[in-house]
Amino acid sequence: xxxxxxxxDKPDTASDNFAAVSARVPGAGKxxxxxxxxLDTFQRIGLPHRRIEDWKYTDLRAxxxxxxxxxxxxEATALARAETAAKLHAIDGVRRLVLVDGVLAPDxxxxxxxxxxxxxxxLSEALQAGDDRVLSLDTADPMVALNTALMTDGVVIEVADxxxxxxxxxxxxxxxxxxxxxxxxxxxxxxxxxxxxTVVESYVAGEGASAYQVHDSAVISxxxxxxxxxxxxxxxxxxxxxxxxxxxxxxxxxxxxAFGITTGGLVSRYxxxxxxxxSHSEVQTNGVNLLNGKQHADTTLVMNxxxxxxxxxxxxxxxxxxxxxxxxxxxINVRQPAQQTDAKMMTRALLLSDEAEVDNKPELxxxxxxxxxxxxxxxxxxxxxxxxxxxxxxxxxxxxxxMLIQAFVGEAIxxxxxxxxxxxVTAAAVRWLEARQ
Amino acid sequence: xxxxxxxxDLQVSVADREILHGLTLTVxxxxxxxxxxxxxxxxxxxxxxIAGKPGYEVTGGQILFKGEDLLEMEPxxxxxxxxxxxxxxPVEIPGVATMNFLRTALNAQRKARGEDELSTPDFxxxxxxxxxxxxxxQEMLKRGVNVGFSGxxxxxxxVLQMALFQPSLCILDEMDSGLDIDALRIASEGVNALRAPNxxxxxxxxxxxxxxxxxxxxxxxMSKGKxxxxxxxxxxxxxxxxxxxxxxxxxx
Numbered sequence: 001x002x003x004x005x006x007x008x009d010k011p012d013t014a015s016d017n018f019a020a021v022s023a024r025v026p027g028a029g030k031x032x033x034x035x036x037x038x039l040d041t042f043q044r045i046g047l048p049h050r051r052i053e054d055w056k057y058t059d060l061r062a063x064x065x066x067x068x069x070x071x072x073x074x075e076a077t078a079l080a081r082a083e084t085a086a087k088l089h090a091i092d093g094v095r096r097l098v099l100v101d102g103v104l105a106p107d108x109x110x111x112x113x114x115x116x117x118x119x120x121x122x123l124s125e126a127l128q129a130g131d132d133r134v135l136s137l138d139t140a141d142p143m144v145a146l147n148t149a150l151m152t153d154g155v156v157i158e159v160a161d162x163x164x165x166x167x168x169x170x171x172x173x174x175x176x177x178x179x180x181x182x183x184x185x186x187x188x189x190x191x192x193x194x195x196x197x198t199v200v201e202s203y204v205a206g207e208g209a210s211a212y213q214v215h216d217s218a219v220i221s222x223x224x225x226x227x228x229x230x231x232x233x234x235x236x237x238x239x240x241x242x243x244x245x246x247x248x249x250x251x252x253x254x255x256x257x258a259f260g261i262t263t264g265g266l267v268s269r270y271x272x273x274x275x276x277x278x279s280h281s282e283v284q285t286n287g288v289n290l291l292n293g294k295q296h297a298d299t300t301l302v303m304n305x306x307x308x309x310x311x312x313x314x315x316x317x318x319x320x321x322x323x324x325x326x327x328x329x330x331x332i333n334v335r336q337p338a339q340q341t342d343a344k345m346m347t348r349a350l351l352l353s354d355e356a357e358v359d360n361k362p363e364l365x366x367x368x369x370x371x372x373x374x375x376x377x378x379x380x381x382x383x384x385x386x387x388x389x390x391x392x393x394x395x396x397x398x399x400x401x402x403m404l405i406q407a408f409v410g411e412a413i414x415x416x417x418x419x420x421x422x423x424x425v426t427a428a429a430v431r432w433l434e435a436r437q
Numbered sequence: 438x439x440x441x442x443x444x445x446d447l448q449v450s451v452a453d454r455e456i457l458h459g460l461t462l463t464v465x466x467x468x469x470x471x472x473x474x475x476x477x478x479x480x481x482x483x484x485x486x487i488a489g490k491p492g493y494e495v496t497g498g499q500i501l502f503k504g505e506d507l508l509e510m511e512p513x514x515x516x517x518x519x520x521x522x523x524x525x526x527p528v529e530i531p532g533v534a535t536m537n538f539l540r541t542a543l544n545a546q547r548k549a550r551g552e553d554e555l556s557t558p559d560f561x562x563x564x565x566x567x568x569x570x571x572x573x574x575q576e577m578l579k580r581g582v583n584v585g586f587s588g589x590x591x592x593x594x595x596v597l598q599m600a601l602f603q604p605s606l607c608i609l610d611e612m613d614s615g616l617d618i619d620a621l622r623i624a625s626e627g628v629n630a631l632r633a634p635n636x637x638x639x640x641x642x643x644x645x646x647x648x649x650x651x652x653x654x655x656x657x658x659m660s661k662g663k664x665x666x667x668x669x670x671x672x673x674x675x676x677x678x679x680x681x682x683x684x685x686x687x688x689x
Contacts, residue, residue: 384491389528392488393538393598394516394546403541407532407581 071181102183117163123154205237236265252278291324448497474659517549521604589620625650
């Protein structure tokens with residue numbers, strides 16, 4: 001008989017990291033207590049594995065095996081390498097906030113001349129000041145617990161009531177290279193009432209960075225009558241890990257429009273809990289995974305409708321080649337008071353090879369009786385009749401495939417409101433397609 | 438006149454069932470041939486095999502196009518060489534704007550022939566010319582390929598591509614299916630405008646009606662996977678009057 005014994009995952013690394021982080025991030029009072037408790041939680045559970053329901057399709061004990069030591073704070077050479085990467089991944093017209101090896105790099109960031117109503121601080125500053133608003137993530141999940149115990153730095157962005165940011169903010173995570181290490185970051189994005197902002201967050205590697213680990217998290221709040229457009233682009237190095245958790249709270253008469261694209265990294269998971277806490281709000285979350293090789297990418301979304309008269313739309317598309325593995329878990333919870341909720345979730349996947357794998361797990365839990373809720377899932381290959389039509393018009397096989405794949409993901413990308421960012425994401429998809437040919 | 442398309446003793450199977458049993462057909466440059474025949478006689482199979490659709494196994498015979506072995510070429514290579522199949526049921530391709538599709542296809546063909554890509558202004562000028570003469574509004578070209586098009590619009594879109602790509606062989610697979618009289622007339626006028634001494638056409642149809650609009654030089658009758666009779670355009674009228682029954686018996 002084969003009995004699987006759950007081994008706690010190398011508690012030593014987590015403890016060592018905790019000591020290292022504690023030396024760098026003093027923190028006291030509630031911050032210190034929360035971090036200590038989170039460390040205990042992680043050490044009790046270890047890396048999540050397939051027998052933990054939420055992690056069924058992304059067994060980190062098998063995929064990640066261990067938590068790497070904390071990355072050193074970036075020195076001059078690391079910053080120089082990061083600067084090169086930052087130029088390569090620069091986006092026109094944005095205010096850039098650069099994290100190098102998990103630490104905010106003021107010299108690479110545009111922190112000067114903040115418009116009225118915009119405040120930007122580092123997470124370590126916020127922690128030292130005992131700002132407990134960055135703590136509001138549910139640490140029952142072991143990876144949230146790990147991140148909470150070890151978070152070192154990040155950005156805290158506050159947009160005051162009634163402020164509209166003319167320039168999008170770009171949070172750029174760069175792993176500079178050197179020995180494989182782990183980064184633990186957290187950001188907070190808080191929009192006051194009637195505030196409007198666009199935030200793009202991307203993950204890239206400097207030259208030579210390979211099997212690093214990004215452990216990131218975000219606490220996002222959108223005030224009443226506010227609007228946040230949020231775009232996430234994961235273009236990590238081919239051997240890298242990226243585990244990111246987010247908690248989003250949306251007020252009344254507000255809009256939250258999120259989009260994520262993953263083309264990079266070996267193993268990635270984005271888990272977000274979005275709670276609509278004020279009525280008459282709209283949430284849109286769309287995503288695209290473009291995977292090949294042995295890439296594994298997991299998007300896990302929980303959409304909580306706590307109040308009436310809100311709408312949510314989730315649209316997720318995956319294109320999986322080679323031995324890639326795409327996971328989408330979507331749960332919609334409609335609580336009893338949330339009458340007149342209009343919630344829909346649709347996931348589609350395109351399998352380009354016999355060994356590609358897609359897992360879709362939609363769940364609806366509805367306690368209100370006057371709602372419109374639905375979900376759908378479709379998985380298939382490229383349509384042969386469409387391919388033949390394009391080839392009969394002169395397109396070589398790979399070009400015909402690329403045109404159909406681009407059309408497939410394009411329908412999701414359309415949801416990005418900002419023209420520049422939509423083009424940026426389209427370009428990321430095109431880069432992936434061109435690399436295929 | 439030089440032979441453009443030579444189909445010689447072609448035998449084709451689908452899933453181990455032979456559909457074409459030694460079909461022979463020669464189309465010379467500039468000629469319009471009609472192929473008529475009952476359902477299941479193999480007309481569409483012939484058009485698909487010429488265009489290179491996967492799923493058909495050629496077990497014997499050959500197809501020469503301008504003297505070259507067509508069966509050795511990929512579908513896109515055939516298109517670049519000048520073979521154009523107007524589909525009986527043009528597919529809808531959501532998310533691919535018609536304009537983008539037309540430009541990508543035209544430039545892929547030009548590239549395969551070693552020609553320069555067409556500049557955007559030149560391309561737009563050509564599309565406007567041909568779409569105007571076919572009565573296709575520019576608005577339609579911004580939509581996804583054939584998405585939400587009526588049957589008539591889809592066929593006009595096929596004729597638009599034919600006019601744009603300027604192929605030397607056009608195969609019209611049951612162009613009349615699903616079209617009312619007005620739509621049929623517009624599409625046929627578009628096809629007739631493309632008749633030229635260096636362009637041949639193969640018009641596949643059940644009915645004489647289409648041939649009132651596109652008048653053929655030669656009419657072939659297919660039955661049970663073979664050409665059983667060939668003649669002038671008057672043969673079509675005879676078929677309309679007497680039906681296919683005699684040929685089905687003859688081929689049996």
